[in-house]
Each structure stands twice: as structure tokens, then as C-alpha cells.
Amino acid sequence: MNSAQTTAPRILIVGGGYAGFYTAWKLEKHLRKGEAEVTMVDPLPYMTYQPFLPEVAAGEIEARHAVVGHRRHLKRTKVVTAKVTAIDHANKTATITRADGVSWQHEYDQIVVTAGAVSRTFPIPGIADNAIGLKTIEEAVAIRDRILTNYDRAATMPAGPDRDRLLTVVVVGGGFAGIEVFAELRALGSALLKNYPELTFEDTHFHLIEAMGRIMPEVSLKTSEWVLKSLAKRGANVHLDTQVTSAVDGNVELSTGETISTDLIVWTAGVMANPTVVRGSDLMVEGRGRIQTRPDLRVGSEDEIIEGAWAAGDVSAVPDLSGGGVGGMCVPNAQHAVRQAKLLAKNLVAVLRGEEPKQYFHKNLGAVAGLGLYNGVFQSGNIALKGFIAWCAHRGYHGLAMPSWERKWRVIGDWWLDFWLGRDNVSLEAIQFPRAAFEEFASRPKPKVEEAPAPEAAAPAPAITDTVKVQKPAEKPAKPSTAKATAAK
The missing domain is CATH 3.50.50.60 (FAD/NAD(P)-binding domain)
Structure with missing residues (x-):
């Protein structure tokens, strides 16, 4: 150096x-x-662009395209993982x-x-053991794979509580992150039905739990009420002024006394x-x-x-x-x-360089959220956009905000392919256990058979002395053969 x-x-x-x-x-x-x-x-060796996590969970963006590799884009910075x-x-x-x-x-x-x-979680029984957050790319992928896998399993089962559990999703938290992932998952759940003739829309259940009396405090009350109506039209259930009191074994108990049995709890209630x-x-x-x-x-x-x-x-x-x-x-x-x-x-x-630093001043430009394909909401001051125009604003803003053109083109490419080819709805949940298939059929050495211990040597026979006389039995005379007996006669 x-x-x-x-x-x-x-x-x-x-x-x-x-x-x-x-x-x-x-x-x-x-x-x-x-x-x-x-x-x-x-x-981690990458930065996660978190506004894209709901779309990753819904299968609209490839997971690797929503992250930015440190070593690829930082040329003069020493990166330590x-x-x-x-x-x-x-x-x-x-x-x-x-x-x-x-x-x-x-x-x-x-x-x-x-x-x-x-x-940020609270000491609610069962949450730490059964819920999943939405702060990392790994969590978004796991949520997507869990829904797809549950649909595959439910399609082979008769109607009943076990199937209902697989087709029920609970999202806790009605802020921007919670509403976006909830709306995206509801849209994904509806879109999947065309590939599952065994299931109907009425078989699927999506619940959002919010402790406050409204959702999305970042937007006006009027705009948040429009979002609630939009979700209701798509068969989503929103529980306001409601808290989760327990989630042991996936049974979500609410402060209202209701219990929802689910295989997927997504926690977005604060950081x-x-x-x-x-x-x-x-x-x-x-x-x-x-x-x-x-x-x-x-x-x-x-x-x-x-x-x-x-x-x-x-x-x-x-x-x-x-x-x-x-x-x-x-x-x-x-x-x-x-x-x-x-x-x-x-x-x-x-x-x-010996100069004075400047103070940070930034007036909020507004809030924009995607609510599933072709639906969104945008609020800036008193200006509110809803529906398709807001959805375009959402994708336009975040597409430009994604750092580097290399990343931008990958995300735009996903959107373009989705438009023509639809979502790529294949679960890769087995990737969480990548060696399972190999281990199942891998040959293993046979266990060694322990050799039986050699029998103990018999005690030696007593030595024959002059005082011990051994008598051999008298030999019996041989019986004459039939031929000789006949000749004697």
C-alpha cells in the first residue's frame, strides 16, 4: 500500500x-x-429495492431483478460481506x-x-413461530412459493377445514406495505384459479387485520376509503379496530373473538x-x-x-x-x-475538504401504491389518482427510482413479458431444502457388521498318568457277508 x-x-x-x-x-x-x-x-451482498417486494411476492417481478449487487455496481468501494x-x-x-x-x-x-x-413485532403468542415479515427478498419469495404450493395441495383435497386453511391468507398491518402486499396477493389468488378447476373463488379467503380505525395513514381518509371499497369488490376482508391476540399453530385469534385458521401469516405491522x-x-x-x-x-x-x-x-x-x-x-x-x-x-x-455541510430538507412528494395489476392509488397533497392511471404512476415512479439502468431494464423486461405471457406461476418452495431429492436416493455405505467374539478355548484335557487307566471298548467282530454264509452251508 x-x-x-x-x-x-x-x-x-x-x-x-x-x-x-x-x-x-x-x-x-x-x-x-x-x-x-x-x-x-x-x-448481504446486495441492496433490496423494498417497494418491489409485493410484486415479487405476487410473481410479477423476478426476485433477483429486485436487488442490486454491491460488487457489480460499486467499483471503488471495498465491500465486506x-x-x-x-x-x-x-x-x-x-x-x-x-x-x-x-x-x-x-x-x-x-x-x-x-x-x-x-x-417490529409484539410478544403475541405464536407470531414469532408462525408469521413471516416482508422486509427481505427471501421473505417475498417464500410468501409467493407458499401460496402456490398451498394451491397445489388444496386442489387434491376435498372441501373442508384442512383445505380452507391452505386457501386462507392473513396480513397483519394496514400501512402502505401491508395494503400493497395484501392487494397483490388477493390479485394473485384470483388469477391462479384459472389453472385450478378444482377450486372456486369462494374457496379462497384473504384477511387484513388493522388495529387502527383506518388504513394507509399516509393518504387522505377519502382515498383510504376508496381503497377499502376496491378491496371489498375483489372479495378481500379488512378487519379495522382489530388486534391479533394469538397465532398459535396458525390459528389467528382476534380481539373481536373471531378465529381464523391459516397456513400463511404476513406481518407488516411496523418496523x-x-x-x-x-x-x-x-x-x-x-x-x-x-x-x-x-x-x-x-x-x-x-x-x-x-x-x-x-x-x-x-x-x-x-x-x-x-x-x-x-x-x-x-x-x-x-x-x-x-x-x-x-x-x-x-x-x-x-x-x-474543510467546507460546511448542508441541511437536509425534503418535502414529501406524495405516496403511491400498487393494488394489483392495473389498479393503484396516488396521493400528493390534495391531488389523488386512483385505478389504472395511479397504477401507471406507481410503476413509472419506481421503475425510474430503481438504481442503475442495468437494473431498470431487467425490471421493465419482467413487466413487458408479464403483459404478453402472464405471471410465471411455478412454486420453487423445494429450493429451501435443495439436498432433499439427492439425499432421498443417495447410496450410503452399508453399516459394518460387528464380528462375533471368538469362542473361549476349551479347557485342556487332564494329562494321562500311570494312575489313570483308560480302557478302550472291545472291537465287535465283523459280520460275515451273505455270500460267505451261503457257501458254508
Whole structure:
């Protein structure tokens, strides 16, 4: 390593999701050659474009096309596929841990915490054992495969409780993520019926459970009511002012006293900042468990700056200077994460060059959601679009927001093929156990047969002495043959 590289500031990015990936991507654009060394650490080798997860679950987008490979798109960033399990900012070191448990210390000069968020659950019996979230590409694929597999199984069964269980889907949470995946799955469930003559529309049951008195708080009440009517027309059941009290063995018990038996529970009722990173650091944390961040995206409070520490995205509590945030802070969504990351990269480079960073200000452009093929909703201020036009706006916005043209074309290609060929509705659930078929028929060495122990040697016969006389029996005379007897006569 040459001297220029040795003396260059070392930037460590914790997390490779929206904020982490975009920060690294933009740093590569703004930094001069040799101006800094950038390392990004994430346990996954890709960034997941989460707004596409409902469409992945519904079979409209190929799973690999909804992620962005770190190593392919970050040319001058050192990518480390591992976890940051501790941050000691006082000494500017971070503990990096591989999947096999091996850990080491990484020294840095500037740290960017963009570890994102995870599903937030409550201690409801059965949820941890039976539900699945919608924060990762793996979860979206598992949801899709489970529905397809359950339809295959149900088609071979007589009508009854067991078949009803397989054809029942429960989604918990009526925010944007919950409504989108619920609507997409309802559309998928209806579209599948043409391939299953053994099943009817009345056999399928889709339930959304929401604890509040309305859905989608990001849009106006009038718009949310339109969404409810649209879902009802498609045979979807929405339970408002209702809580899940138990989900043991897939039996979802509701606060209303109703029990729904299901083989698929999708949990979308909230997120929380990545607890592994937050609890394992000595950085400033606010009341809701997020890294306390200033408007210029440096960690700290209004009166204090933690030098060399930055944060953005869902793991951070960034003041919303536009006045539209919840509790005065930016809401955790992709729109803020991407824009914060872009500004953070510029601000970090400015500080390295002795310049002043700028404050983050972004007025929400609105909210857009897909509700299944050819149906959607869009809200921006008092402007609301519904139906096909909103669906086009949804796909147009997210198609352009997907980073890199290489990824854009793959997603657009999926949509184009779906238009002409329809969904590719084949379950690959068996991929979760890839060695099952091989193991079933694999030849194994026969178990070794343990050899029986050799019999013990018989005790030797007593020696014959002069005092012991052994008598042999007298030999009997041979019986004359018939021929000789006849001759004697």
C-alpha cells in the first residue's frame, strides 16, 4: 500500500441498504482518486429495492431483478460481506463479525451508520413461530412459493377445514406495505384459479387485520376509503379496530373473538431501527431507539456534534425541516433514505475538504401504491389518482427510482413479458431444502457388521498318568457277508 493510500481518511459505511448503497455510490462520484478509502459492511451482498417486494411476492417481478449487487455496481468501494456488531466511536473502531463467528477490529476516521430497520413485532403468542415479515427478498419469495404450493395441495383435497386453511391468507398491518402486499396477493389468488378447476373463488379467503380505525395513514381518509371499497369488490376482508391476540399453530385469534385458521401469516405491522447496531454502539440514541441525527446528517443533537459520525435512513432520527414528519422526524421510507444518502455523501466530502455541510430538507412528494395489476392509488397533497392511471404512476415512479439502468431494464423486461405471457406461476418452495431429492436416493455405505467374539478355548484335557487307566471298548467282530454264509452251508 502506498503512502497516499495509507494517509487517506478511512470511511466506514455500516449497512448496504438504500442509504448505505447510495452513500457509497455517490461517494465514488464525488471523491477524487485517492482522496479517501471507503469500506461498506453488510451481511448481504446486495441492496433490496423494498417497494418491489409485493410484486415479487405476487410473481410479477423476478426476485433477483429486485436487488442490486454491491460488487457489480460499486467499483471503488471495498465491500465486506459481514456484520458490524459493535461500534466504539470513542476509539474510532468497529467490530466486524463474519457469518462463521470470526471477528476483527476495523479502524476508521469517518463512520456512516445506515443499518436500516427490521420488522417490529409484539410478544403475541405464536407470531414469532408462525408469521413471516416482508422486509427481505427471501421473505417475498417464500410468501409467493407458499401460496402456490398451498394451491397445489388444496386442489387434491376435498372441501373442508384442512383445505380452507391452505386457501386462507392473513396480513397483519394496514400501512402502505401491508395494503400493497395484501392487494397483490388477493390479485394473485384470483388469477391462479384459472389453472385450478378444482377450486372456486369462494374457496379462497384473504384477511387484513388493522388495529387502527383506518388504513394507509399516509393518504387522505377519502382515498383510504376508496381503497377499502376496491378491496371489498375483489372479495378481500379488512378487519379495522382489530388486534391479533394469538397465532398459535396458525390459528389467528382476534380481539373481536373471531378465529381464523391459516397456513400463511404476513406481518407488516411496523418496523424498528436495527437493534444489533444501535445497542452495540456508543453513539447518541433518541427515545425511539434510533441514532440521534442532526439536520446536516451528522450524529448529535442541536447543541452537540459527534465528530466523524454520520447517519441516514431508517436507523436514524433526522429532523424533518419541512414540517411534515411524525413527531418532527422524517418517516422511515425509501424516499427519505435515498435523498438523505445523496446529501450525506456530498456533506461528508465537503467536511473532508474543510467546507460546511448542508441541511437536509425534503418535502414529501406524495405516496403511491400498487393494488394489483392495473389498479393503484396516488396521493400528493390534495391531488389523488386512483385505478389504472395511479397504477401507471406507481410503476413509472419506481421503475425510474430503481438504481442503475442495468437494473431498470431487467425490471421493465419482467413487466413487458408479464403483459404478453402472464405471471410465471411455478412454486420453487423445494429450493429451501435443495439436498432433499439427492439425499432421498443417495447410496450410503452399508453399516459394518460387528464380528462375533471368538469362542473361549476349551479347557485342556487332564494329562494321562500311570494312575489313570483308560480302557478302550472291545472291537465287535465283523459280520460275515451273505455270500460267505451261503457257501458254508
